[in-house]
């Protein structure tokens with residue numbers, strides 16, 4: 618079942634069409650990676666989901682209820698971490714959570730529960746001023762989890778984190794639906810940071826949702842290709858291009874395949890052709906498909922520069 622659904626969601630800022638006709642579906646208990654380059658409209662979409670800004674057109678349904686007309690009911694079901702964390706740095710982590718807990722009228726036990734969820738119990742009595750960025754992000758998530766919202770919205774939670782912090786955030790997000798029952802909608806402009814945590818993905822480009830679905834399904838859809846490494850890419854590509862639609866990709870050459878292509882056959886044919894032509898190559902094989910390739914395949918070529 619879909620926990621979040623948008624219909625024709627559109628937002629203009631003057632001349633700028635920040636979000637255009639987005640129909641998005643976030644299934645219950647998914648970890649939905651909302652990805653796209655800077656300025657592609659992710660934050661604007663998330664703000665509309667939260668009811669913080671109104672759509673120019675279209676609507677947002679959360680658990681079947683329209684955000685525009687059921688804001689208060691929905692506010693209780695949704696927790697969010699947007700860019701500004703707004704903590705009182707002279708207070709401890711637990712004290713900061715307590716402020717929000719009181720506002721929401723929740724029991725004191727919520728502080729322990731949410732701190733445990735983000736593995737921050739050890740730092741609960743330290744002042745936030747002494748927290749690392751990663752700790753602040755986790756405290757922000759703890760605060761968003763107060764009251765057990767069904768939907769957790771996180772806008773670029775890995776921004777500014779070091780590799781350790783990113784790795785921790787990844788495993789934390791991946792396990793969250795199981796640990797808390799929540800559905801997670803997390804945005805990022807870096808696909809590689811998020812694809813290992815996600816069950817679903819939505820790709821934004823220039824305000825439009827250009828792809829969406831289960832990550833596994835989209836990976837299977839993504840174009841497969843053979844990658845060839847060579848000290849002479851220009852000569853090789855000239856020889857291969859007429860037969861195999863080969864193209865330069867950085868210092869390598871890539872050859873696209875369809876789902877029906879027999880990889881071993883194709884690799885053998887290319888190798889034979891190169892050897893017969895006396896052209897050197899140091900490696901050839903199928904490239905594993907990452908979300909990065911899927912993304913590259915999702916946006917029209919003339920738009921890729923902006924990505």
Ligand SMILES: Nc1ncnc2c1ncn2[C@@H]1O[C@H](COP(=O)(O)OP(=O)(O)OP(=O)(O)O)[C@@H](O)[C@H]1O
Pocket residue numbers: 630633634635653654655656657658659660661662806
């Ligand atoms: N309040 C605003 N006023 C005018 N233009 C805005 C406003 N908010 C966003 N925009 C514009 O809308 C477009 C989408 O911005 P948005 O912040 O949603 O993208 P994003 O994908 O979240 O990017 P980022 O990762 O940089 O936050 C951009 O062109 C941006 O300049």
